[in-house]
Amino acid sequence: MNIPMPANVSTVLPNSYSSTDNVIEGTSPNSTRRTTQGGSPSFRQLRHPFLIGVAGGTASGKTTVCDRIMQRLNDQCVVMLCQDSFYRSLTETELKLAAAKNYNFDIPEAFDQDLMMNCIDKLRNGLSVDIPTYDFTTHSRAAATQHVEPADVVIVEGILVLHMEKIRNLLHMKIYVDTDDDVRLARRIQRDVTERGRDVGGVIEQYTKFVKPAFDQFIGPSRRYADIIIPWQRGDNSVAIDLITEHIKLKLQQHDLIRIYPKLQVIPSNFQTRGMHTILRDRDTSKNDFVFYGNRMCRLVVEAGLGFLPFKEKSVITPAGEPYTGVEFARGICGVSVIRSGEAMENALRECCQGIKIGKILVHRNEKNENDLIYQKLPNDISQRSVLLLDPVLGTGNTACKVLRVLLEKGVQESKILFLTMIAAPEGVHRVCREHPQVTIITSEIDRGINEDFVVVPGIGEFGDRFFSS
């Protein structure tokens, strides 16, 4: 597919891209899916493209940051929208003000915010859009528009992107490019003189009168909304770009699987959970740290899993004598840990659910990478319970499927099983979801795959050895 590259809209399309890849079935911007078991909204926000906002002062290097991200994501479909495309055409009166260097181009009102929001919303919903083209010399919108196809990643770049609340609320990742004022002014003079036909005196006058005050009022303060602030003095920061693109790639991997399997839940990632994963996956992490962060991560996965249990409404009276309508936790639940690694998750479950019964299953991987059942000790009335199945690693899915068959033979209803795992390989997700479509899988990250030795990659190593070794 060949899409013309407008001056201020860039697209990168992989050869394999087809617009139907992005069709999102049955969702609206506000839709939240509910599980059949519980009443909690699921973590399925990634059914939409991954939306990134890149803000920062004038000439801070936003476009370069976006270009670097796009280069690094070259196997994904990325589109970039520039806020500059959405400048309003000036009226006759405004044109006179602009000619007299008395028009403010740096405030929110200078932009067609409704149109900008509308275009982002369409892309967000998997639709193509026609982006206006703005002529900086005539201060008006050109007749031609640029057609942009839907994408897996949408980057919205502009000075006020993090200031504009409606847009900000849609973003999955908010980036602020931080560059010293004097560097920005120097770049701005160079750009406006060479590319936009302005004179140096005029650029400095506009900067002092409008650009700097708008920066101080709107743009600088929007830094507080950023997930990541990139220092961009030297025009490069490959560490930040690497961090950002790895995060996006991970999200896109999850994106594909959660489109296919409605029962797969990936807990929302943030830079705390990414930090924990970085420590857990680092082969040089000490045993103490592995246990510490392993416990933290287990707790997060367990808490997330509990959110998918059924509940009943319950009203209570608060100490202020006021009624509070809430919910009551499910009864009739139990845990089952897969020996040995799954036992690492037992503490987290006990900390959340006092006195919960936890059964155990041991399977043994034979030389054909099949699993034999070696040991089981399960609550007698397990068939009446919802089961939280604990195993931190889902690899090929052999172990999980063997254990699930044991539970089903015991009379547990498939739809009442929540499989809690810390990392999951796509192969194991496919296997479990196909063989047991009613089982809910809750995981904190989805890995790239399994290698020829059936090891999850990039993986976390032998979880049991790292957690339990002395």
Ligand SMILES: O=P(O)(O)OC[C@H]1O[C@H](OP(=O)(O)OP(=O)(O)O)[C@H](O)[C@@H]1O
């Ligand atoms: O999906 P699969 O390919 O079956 O792999 C996943 C299994 O591998 C790990 O256990 P492991 O066999 O390392 O045993 P351990 O828990 O005793 O360390 C993990 O805890 C799972 O049980």
Ligand SMILES: O=c1cc[nH]c(=O)[nH]1
């Ligand atoms: O659903 C449940 C059950 C017990 N404890 C919780 O925190 N949640």
